Amino acid sequence: MKTVAIIGSGFSSLSSACYLAQEGYDVTVFEKNADLGGRARVLKMNGFHFDMGPSWYWMPDVFDRFFKDFGKDTSDFYELIRLDPAYKVFFKGEDAVEIPASISELKNLFESIEKGSGDALDDFLQKAEYNYKIAIETMVYKPGVNASELVSGPTVKNMGQFISNIRTQIRKRFKNERLIQILEFPVLFLGAKPEDTPAFYNFMNYADLILGTWYPKGGMYEIVKAMVTLGQGLGVKFETNSNVQEILVQNQGVIGLKVNSQKKEFDLVLSGADYHHTETLLKESDRAYSESYWDKKTFAPSALLFYVGFDKRIEGVRHHNLFFDEDFDTHAQEIYDLPTWPSAPLFYASFPSLTDATVAPSGKECAFFLIPIAPDLKEDDIRSEKYFNQIIKRLESQTNQELASHVMFKKSYSVADFKADYNSYKGNAYGMANTLRQTAFLRPKIKSKKVKNLFFTGQLTVPGPGVPPAIISGKIASELIVKSANK
Numbered sequence: 001m002k003t004v005a006i007i008g009s010g011f012s013s014l015s016s017a018c019y020l021a022q023e024g025y026d027v028t029v030f031e032k033n034a035d036l037g038g039r040a041r042v043l044k045m046n047g048f049h050f051d052m053g054p055s056w057y058w059m060p061d062v063f064d065r066f067f068k069d070f071g072k073d074t075s076d077f078y079e080l081i082r083l084d085p086a087y088k089v090f091f092k093g094e095d096a097v098e099i100p101a102s103i104s105e106l107k108n109l110f111e112s113i114e115k116g117s118g119d120a121l122d123d124f125l126q127k128a129e130y131n132y133k134i135a136i137e138t139m140v141y142k143p144g145v146n147a148s149e150l151v152s153g154p155t156v157k158n159m160g161q162f163i164s165n166i167r168t169q170i171r172k173r174f175k176n177e178r179l180i181q182i183l184e185f186p187v188l189f190l191g192a193k194p195e196d197t198p199a200f201y202n203f204m205n206y207a208d209l210i211l212g213t214w215y216p217k218g219g220m221y222e223i224v225k226a227m228v229t230l231g232q233g234l235g236v237k238f239e240t241n242s243n244v245q246e247i248l249v250q251n252q253g254v255i256g257l258k259v260n261s262q263k264k265e266f267d268l269v270l271s272g273a274d275y276h277h278t279e280t281l282l283k284e285s286d287r288a289y290s291e292s293y294w295d296k297k298t299f300a301p302s303a304l305l306f307y308v309g310f311d312k313r314i315e316g317v318r319h320h321n322l323f324f325d326e327d328f329d330t331h332a333q334e335i336y337d338l339p340t341w342p343s344a345p346l347f348y349a350s351f352p353s354l355t356d357a358t359v360a361p362s363g364k365e366c367a368f369f370l371i372p373i374a375p376d377l378k379e380d381d382i383r384s385e386k387y388f389n390q391i392i393k394r395l396e397s398q399t400n401q402e403l404a405s406h407v408m409f410k411k412s413y414s415v416a417d418f419k420a421d422y423n424s425y426k427g428n429a430y431g432m433a434n435t436l437r438q439t440a441f442l443r444p445k446i447k448s449k450k451v452k453n454l455f456f457t458g459q460l461t462v463p464g465p466g467v468p469p470a471i472i473s474g475k476i477a478s479e480l481i482v483k484s485a486n487k
Contacts, residue, residue, distance in 0.1 A: 015474025
């Protein structure tokens with residue numbers, strides 16, 4: 001039985017661990033932190049329960065497919081709740097918009113804001129659904145080995161959508177800025193500006209508006225627990241507080257790891273940790289990508305996060321809330337083009353206790369705030385406090401209530417924390433952006449080009465950032481390992 005060491009315990013690592021164990025490999029997962037789950041850890045304070053990382057459950061079909069591969073259903077592990085409305089969007093000087101789960105209600109909403117936009121939305125989403133099916137059936141479950149993977153009848157037919165961009169496609173159909181921002185929002189999960197994201201990725205709108213926004217009762221960590229339970233049942237071993245210090249190589253092939261200063265022998269190594277960091281565990285001559293390679297890449301944003309407990313229930317908000325009450329393009333420019341700390345940032349606010357009473361004490365509210373920022377910014381407590389006060393004032397203004405005096409506690413988390421806790425390159429929060437030049441086979445490879453039996457998975461390789469892509473990445477990495485072993 002071949003032995004496999006997996007570095008990190010994020011979604012891609014957990015996914016690959018389960019698939020490899022199912023194939024008969026002896027799998028051990030090493031996690032440097034005290035808790036499993038990578039960025040999807042949990043913070044518990046004063047009776048409050050915070051998902052520290054991912055908070056959106058999109059593309060439920062990907063989760064279903066994962067568990068079905070092991071003869072299971074998601075319902076065997078956690079209860080899913082469809083959010084309706086899916087989320088609420090706040091604007092400056094105009095009414096907020098709530099996104100209903102029903103497509104007929106959504107079309108009526110669009111039509112009420114801009115005449116003719118209901119039919120335009122219908123046409124747009126039909127194309128988005130077609131692209132989603134192409135992506136799922138012919139693209140995202142491919143290992144990104146070469147360009148030929150993308151050559152199929154549907155992809156060739158839609159080649160123009162890889163040249164055009166999301167912003168152009170949306171603005172040809174819609175004129176109202178609120179509707180435009182709602183439709184441009186989902187591509188932010190891909191880590192790039194709408195004008196830099198290929199139009200093909202409008203399939204994210206299908207994922208958002210048709211497949212819907214869901215919530216696993218108990219929080220996103222329920223998914224981690226489910227995957228760990230599944231892995232343990234398959235024989236996967238998990239070791240926490242286990243810092244991998246070196247990937248051991250002999251004659252251009254992996255022979256094991258140095259973990260907490262101890263050498264451990266393995267036949268193969270798969271890293272779900274940050275790709276750039278993983279290569280620093282190798283001698284420079286064994287690294288496939290140079291520092292200049294990484295420095296030239298477009299990375300998704302980092303984030304300034306706040307985990308907040310309020311001593312009262314909050315009115316006028318939903319589970320998920322987007323604050324587009326400042327200029328979208330200015331903030332995007334400050335993230336990607338300058339980069340600098342944002343002057344008037346957009347932000348996201350989540351109040352899971354509105355859906356799930358188990359995550360906060362009775363009569364109190366659990367809140368998670370996220371401000372997207374450029375990677376590698378230098379932060380300090382004064383700046384953090386300034387931004388917190390700014391977003392609380394905007395929340396108060398938009399919902400007509402006083403909240404600052406009701407903050408029981410808050411904990412911030414930002415660039416330096418992403419670096420320290422996850423060895424994240426430049427402290428990015430979401431990985432490498434899915435721009436045209438960083439799509440599919442143009443991303444860093446799953447299989448090392450320099451070291452035999454060394455593989456990678458996660459958000460810096462294929463298919464890209466996000467929880468569903470991470471789960472897919474684990475599957476295709478494990479398939480490539482099996483295929484390589486059978487050659």
